[in-house]
Each structure stands twice: as C-alpha cells, then as structure tokens.
Amino acid sequence: EGPQPTLHGCVHVACLSALGCYTECLRLVSGWLADRPSSDLYVLRARLYWQLDQPAACYHDNHAALLLEPLSAPATTLLSQLEAGSDLARQKAVEHILGGRLTIALAKITSALDLHPREPRHYLLRGILYRRMKDFTASIEDLVRAVELGSEEESAGGAGAEEEEGVSVVEEALGQLVLTYNDFGVHCSSRGLQAEATLLLDRAIQEETGDSRLYLNRAGSGEELGRTEGDALCDSLKKKLELF
Template sequence: LTPELKCDRPDLRGNLVIKEKAITYQAGKEAVTQLQFERAVSCFSKAITLQPDQLQTQFYVERAEVYLQLCDFNSAALDYKHACYLEPQTKTHFHRLAFIYYLQGQCLCDQGMFLDALESFAKATELKPNFKPYHMRLACLTALGRYSDCIRLVTNWLKIDPPSADLFTLRARLYHQINQAALCYYDLKAALRLNPSCADALSLLEEMKEAAECSRQQAVSKAVEGELTNALSKITTAVEKNPEKAQYYLFGIIYRRLKDFIAAIEDLVLAVELCDAVAECSEREKPDNSNSLEEDAQAQLVLTYNDFAVHCFSQGFYSEAIKLLTKAIHEQRDESGLFINRGCFLKQEEWLFALADYQQAEELDPQNRSIWFRLALIHNTMGLHSFGKNFQDAADKFSLAIKYKPGVAQYYGNRAKAHTRMHRMEEAKLDALSALILGSTNDELLRLFPGCSLSDVISSATAQTVKAQLMEQTQMWKLAGRPVTEAVRKVLHQRQSLYRTGPRLSPLRLADASEAALCAAKHPYAWRNFRGLGLNC
C-alpha cells in the first residue's frame, strides 16, 4: 500500500464505526417501537460498546428504559447509575433511578419479600428524601412487625414536616399495636387538637376509654374481694388507656393499703391536679361530680400522709413523720387528729411545738379525752424539765397536768415535791395525800407525815375530805368528756309529752337552708377517725 492509503485507513475505520453505531442505535429504537425489547437491549449494548465514554449517557438511559419494560429492575438501576456517574449534574437521572428503586420495592412487597422491598424503598428515599410516596418502607416495616422502627420513621416526619392529624393518628395506631396505651392516648389528643372531627382518632379514643372503664370496674371487683395486687394491675391498665381521668387515680388508696405510700401520694396528687384542671373548664363542660371528686382526692391524700407518718413514726423516723404530718395539716387544717399525731415532737424533746399542736387539737375538739391525756403528759414532762430551775413554774405545769387528768397519782406527787422545795408544807401535804389515795407507793411522800404509817394517813379525816374532792373532780372530768351535742339538745327540746299519741320524737330540722349549707361547708367529708393509729405521744 502507498503511504497515502495508510494515512487514510484510520479515518476510514472511524467512519465505519460511527456509521455502524448509528445503524445499531437506530435499530434499537425501531425494536422498541415494535416492542422487541430483547433485540433492543442487544442493539443498545452494541452501540454503547462502539460509543466513546463521554457520549454513552443517552445509550445507557435508553437501555435502562428497555430493561424497565422487561421488569429487570437491577439492570435498569445499574444503567441509570452509569448515567448519573457520567452526568452528575443532571438531576433527572437521579430522580428516575429513585423511581426504579420504588417500583422494585413495590413488586417485592407484593411478593411478600419485605426485607428486600425495605432495602429498595430505603434506596429510593435516600435519593429523593422529601418525596413522601417513596416512603413505602413503612408498610414493609409494619408487615415485618417492626413497629418501633415505624414509630421512629413517623416521628422523623413529624419533626421535618408541619404536624398533621393524620400523622398523629398513624403514630397512635402504631403505639396501640405495641400496647403503649398512654402514648397512643396523647397522640390521639394531639390529632384532635389539630382536627377535632378526625373520625379515625375519635373512634380509637372512644375505644380506649371504653376499655379503660371496663378495667376500672374489674379493679373495683378485685378490690372488694381483697385481691389488691390484681386490682392494682387492672386500675393501672385503666390509667394507661385514659391517663387524664382523675377518678382512676383515686385508686391510689390501694397503694396505701399495700403500704406503698410514695406511689399512693403520687397518684392522689395527680388526682387533685386533674380535678383542678377540670375546675378551670367552663361550667357547661364541667362534670357534675367534679367537686365531690376533688374533695375525695384531697381527703385520701391527707389520709395517706397521715398513714405514712404513722409508719415512719413506728420505725423511729420522727423527723420524716413530722414533715408528712405538716403536709397533711397544710391540706386539712380542721382535723384535730392530725395535730394529735404531729405531737410526736414530744419524742424529739420539742416540748413547745408538741404543746402547740395539742392545744390546736383541743381547740378543734374540746371534749376529746385523748387530747387531754396528751396535754396532761406534756405539761407534766415540761414541769419535770423545769423542776430544778424554777419550782413555781414546775408547780404550775403540774397543776395543768392535774387539770387535764386529775386521776394520776404521779402528777400530785410531783406537785407535792415542788411545794416542798418552796416550803409550802400544807399544800405539799394535801398533794401527797391525793397521790397516796390514788395508789402512789413513793415513800418520799410519807416523810411529810412523820410518825404515821400509810394506813394512818389514808384513814385520817383530812384524807377522807381529800378523797371526796378527788372523786368529785374525777366525776366532773368524766362528764366533761361526754358532751351533749347540739343536735341532741334540739331533739330533747322538741320532745313531746308522754301522753301524746303521735310520734314520740319529731324529726330534727335545721332552722333554715342557710344553716344547712353552713353545716355542709364545715363538714364536706366524713373523716375517718385518726385516733388509735399507734402514736403514743
């Protein structure tokens, strides 16, 4: 060959390649129009081989679309990946690749291959994260029972997008699937705040409230039967399904009966707070029983504070008992039993604080003998404490102890000693006689009567006079401890003649409606007796 022909051969080969590439590409296009997709794939593959790298993008796109027609999603995705690599600035290629992954995920999901479908949907979402239709992985996660992952996914949507009733309802249903009733309830409430007429949310919320009420009724039955642990389990379920129902938290009394006082206080405080929240509603929306419910919650809370204090006292935790009783008094200031129990200041030698509590209790309940016993004890204790410092002050305190409990020999003996130190021998002898008559065995008192035996002292005329006075004082003290109530006085005053043929006893009626209202206001709750709860102070 001549040198000229050698120089022309590369151009000739290039022209032949370009011509063959064009023929092959055109044949592929014709095959697509004739729905001969396998032949089209072969033609486009040959064209890609003949085409330089920088010009292959369109051929990859064409072949990817043919693969898509053949439902060969993996090959189609691979070709679009090549196109994205060759033209990274073209967003259309990325969006199309995301769509292919989405279609692949749909097909796999329909075939029940949820894990593979989940992987495809994840790839589609990664390429186009803000396009909601590609988030079909939620359906795959649900089918796989991976509800926690579903909840995490919906929570991310709520953070990214404006909140909607549908999303809150969707997450509520997912919580319902994993028995997270409280979270389900609050999501439903959030959905209804955004859309009060959301039918799905209303339906599920009503279902939860009915289930909660059923659990409450079961809790009542179990509590009546004495199965407190089972009752607690049932009411816990009710609270989870309807956590804003104040009535359910009143079952904190079960915790109290089980001596889990902290849990009882937490529940009852919640009941009071929820009642306060209801009180802020309009009168039209306020339940009729909200007032009585709040009173019951307050009363049960005070009782729990008291019982917890009694428990602490029995274990020797006096400071904790005092703090709990102070909280109870803050809630209910007109119950004398609380002040009686808080008199356990006596155990810490806080005499003045104990005396103040007993005096407050006496003011609230003047005829309560248990308060008198405690007042006598505290005055005698304070008298002994000041005996070596101020004999007159000690004698005055012993006198107060005798006033509140005149039948205790020790109080008279102590006052006799105080009088002796002040050289008031006549008064000392009278007190000594009283102590000996009441059964004192203190030999020091007999020294006030030199040369006389115990029988001689007790049989003396002065002793008989003192004994009569003691009996009179004791009788008056007993009568003072049994007051005739105002209601009894009114009944006795209205008593009919013995010759009356009608009813013997007319019914008691208050003077007017205002008086009845006043009585109701003073005693809104039938209080349990605080006495006899184990506090010996």
C-alpha cells in the same frame, strides 16, 4: 427538606403493616411527623403504637392529633376505644380491690392509666390503693396528680369529674391526701422516725384542721421528738413535701 408521605410511601407503609412490620412502619411515619406534623399522621402512628403494645404512647399521639384537629373523626374514634378499655380495666381493678387482691388490682389500674393517662379518677383510685399497700410516697404523687388533672378539667369550663354522691375528684383527692399524710406520719412514728412523723402530721393538719385525731397524733409524735434528734432523712422528707 425531610421525607414526605407520598402515595408510594403510604402504600409502602400499608404493605409493611399488613406483614406485621410495625417497627419499620413506625420509623417511616416518625420521619414524616418530624418534618410536617399532622393529625392524620399522629393517628396513624398512634395505631402503630397500639399494635406494638405501647398504649401510653398510643394515647399521647392521639391526644396530639386532637390538639391539632379537635374534630378529627379517626382520633375521636380511637380516643373512645382507649377510654372504653381504660374504664374496663378500672372496673376490674375495683373488683380485685373488693376481693382483697391488691397486687392484681394495682396492675389493672396501672393498665387503665396506660390507656388513659389524663384521667384523674384513675390516679385517685391508684393513690388510695397505694396508701392501703403502705407505699405512701407513690400514693401522695398519684393523689397530687389527681388534683392537678381534676383542676384542669374544672378550669376548662367543665364541671369536673365526680365520684359518688356528687363529690368532685379534686375534693376527694384532697381528702385522701390528708389521710395519706396522717397514715404516713403514724407509720413513721411507729418506726421511731418522730421528726418525719411530725412533718407529715403538720401537713395533714394544714389540709384539714377539723379532725382532732390529727392533733392527737401530732402531739404524740412531738413528745417522742423531744427525746430524739432530726437527721438527714427528716431534711429530705421536708424537701419532698415542699414539692406537693
């Protein structure tokens, strides 16, 4: 059998932790978890990850603890702390966005996601921010993730996360995806990548057929496409879009 968390072992970990030897503590606790997972051990390792400045790993271990024991008081308390820190980082990101400091805002919302990697509102905000920064591929990935997590919340029986005016995160993320496909398509068209632009604008129209501007953008791209030929980049982009 593997190592067990004996009384001596627990005292040893406590002493090492008091001395700041968190990496050694992590090694010992990971050995115990590999042999016999438990909610308490996951919470203990989550707190060690926090001390080592690894918030994402901290969250995932705490999430594992709650899966094993949904009413675990230590895990629930730690989750509340992580959510509070995550929400604060999100607020800071919004402030920086309003101030036009997009790079700093990106760092803040990424920090929010490190603290709470399953919060769809954070992916939604970062997806919007990526679009403003013209990182369209990253924007699409985050918005798709927002839809996935928001849908999971709704499927679990909850109302789902909501943005302002009662619009669900899923609805907002889908709307933002249309804008991203459109902006990405226009961006490609402006660079002479007409085949790619047409693929993206087609995808935007599939999601939202009521906006005439999308048809106009596609028509313009189609005219240019008639004077150019598709290439490997177009094929690569088409394959990527099929994944979303």
